Amino acid sequence: MLGPDASQEEKQLQEALVHGRVHYWENNFGQDFFFYLSNNHILLSVICAHPLHPYNKIRRLLVLLNSLSFAFFIVAACTVVAPNEAIQSLLIGVVGTVLQLAWDIPTSMLVRGAVLDHIVHDFVESKLTAFASAVPTMLVIFAILRHCEMQAEAKSMI
Incomplete structure (x- = not known):
């Protein structure tokens, strides 16, 4: 401020x-x-x-990383759930877009938090930073574990 x-x-x-x-x-x-x-x-x-x-640059970057991580999660979930490529594309295009908008629009509203007094603002920023950095980390770990699981399933089928 x-x-x-x-x-x-x-x-x-x-x-x-x-x-x-x-x-x-x-x-x-x-x-x-x-x-x-x-x-x-x-x-x-x-x-x-x-x-x-x-918002400072770091905070805006964390919001972007949070959004990209959620998009990655949507694509991964749609790929696992859908039985074929056509349904995957449809799910990602329609459901994925709606979910991504529902995720990103409230994030853009967080800028209203910038009018809070200094102490509350610092507290909110620290919590948002912790959340925004935890979600991408969690999603990357999930993706790696899921990939390893799929590789193990593929090897057991051969």
């Missing part, structure tokens, strides 16, 4: 970022759209977010 010496324009910009405001520049759809995407898109915000964005 900004310090007490921040200018009024910086405070207004950060307030707009906290509330997910799309219209920052007057009457310019292109700039508004790019501003919105670069600050709210789960991938673009890691690279293009405004320096006054309430």
Whole structure:
């Protein structure tokens, strides 16, 4: 968050970022759209977010890794459950997209947490960081164990 010496324009910009405001520049759809995407898109915000964005780069990267890990889990689960490739593709395309949106949309709403006071903000950030780093680790371990299990099953069939 900004310090007490921040200018009024910086405070207004950060307030707009906290509330997910799309219209920052007057009457310019292109700039508004790019501003919105670069600050709210789960991938673009890691690279293009405004320096006054309430999430720091590490936090945005953790949210991205969390989303990618969940996408990996969806693909792995659909691959295991579906009996053939056509149904796998359908499950990944339809069910996977809906589940991914349900996972990512609440994540984008966490930016509202940036308006909390400093102590609560630090506590929330530490918990989110722990969760965001634990989920990818858990999914990687699950994927490795599942791969080993499938390899063992394949060898036993031969």
